Amino acid sequence: MKDENCIFCKLANGEIPTSTLYEDEDFRVILDANPASKGHALIIPKEHYANLYELDDELASKVLVLAKKMITKLTDVLGCDGYNLVQNNGETAGQTVFHFHLHLIPRYKGDAVGIGWKLGKLTEGDKEEILSKI
Ligand code: 5GP
Ligand code: ZN
Numbered sequence: 001m002k003d004e005n006c007i008f009c010k011l012a013n014g015e016i017p018t019s020t021l022y023e024d025e026d027f028r029v030i031l032d033a034n035p036a037s038k039g040h041a042l043i044i045p046k047e048h049y050a051n052l053y054e055l056d057d058e059l060a061s062k063v064l065v066l067a068k069k070m071i072t073k074l075t076d077v078l079g080c081d082g083y084n085l086v087q088n089n090g091e092t093a094g095q096t097v098f099h100f101h102l103h104l105i106p107r108y109k110g111d112a113v114g115i116g117w118k119l120g121k122l123t124e125g126d127k128e129e130i131l132s133k134i
Contacts, residue, residue, distance in 0.1 A: 003048040008099035012044040022070060026059060029070055029104075036105050036113045039078040043067060043102040050098045051089040063102055071104055080106035084115050 002009045010016040012028045021041055022029040032040040043066055049055045055063075071083045086103040088095040107113060 001048050003099070006048055006099050008044050008097055008101060009046075009048050012046045012099075021074075022066075024066075026062060027066060029066070032103070036103075036115075037080075037108060037111055039074055039080065039106040041070065041074070041104045043070070043104065045100060049100045051095065051100055052087060053089065055100050067102060067104060071106075074104065074106065078106050081109045082107040084113070086115065 002013065007016070011018045011030060014028075018028075019031040020028055021031065025046075027043055027045055029041055029043050032042050043063060045055070045059055045063075047056070047059075049059075052060070067085055071085075074080070075083070084103075084105040084107060086105060087101070088103075105113060105115070
């Protein structure tokens with residue numbers, strides 16, 4: 001299913017031209033228009049799913065296989081030193097485009113890409129609560 005108001009549906013299906021690194025029947029991989037670092041790319045399914053919660057199971061399993069292929073090739077091409085894979089679900093988590101996508105963010109020694117968080121400490125209360133509910 002496509003959503004006619006969704007920019008990523010249009011990009012993924014070639015209705016809006018974009019820099020395509022790879023394409024198959026399920027996905028298009030494009031360069032991010034606002035890269036965190038040189039070569040920042042997005043894996044976008046051609047069908048519309050708002051987020052990972054909604055993503056079809058079969059497609060979900062294909063995403064990581066494709067990510068592995070892409071970062072292997074792109075590490076060669078870009079000469080980067082590592083990769084972050086980032087996938088935001090929900091506005092609170094930083095999602096701005098509500099069509100599932102996986103960020104492939106190349107990392108270069110000494111770069112200023114700000115992916116991280118302040119380390120907390122797992123409390124007994126949180127641990128017991130979560131383990132008792134899962
Ligand atoms: P999110 O914040 O939803 O995880 O990521 C959305 C990403 O899509 C952002 O990194 C943003 O730069 C990228 N983006 C938004 N619109 C366009 C567009 O029209 N073309 C491309 N190539 N990237 C886009
Ligand atoms: Zn869409």
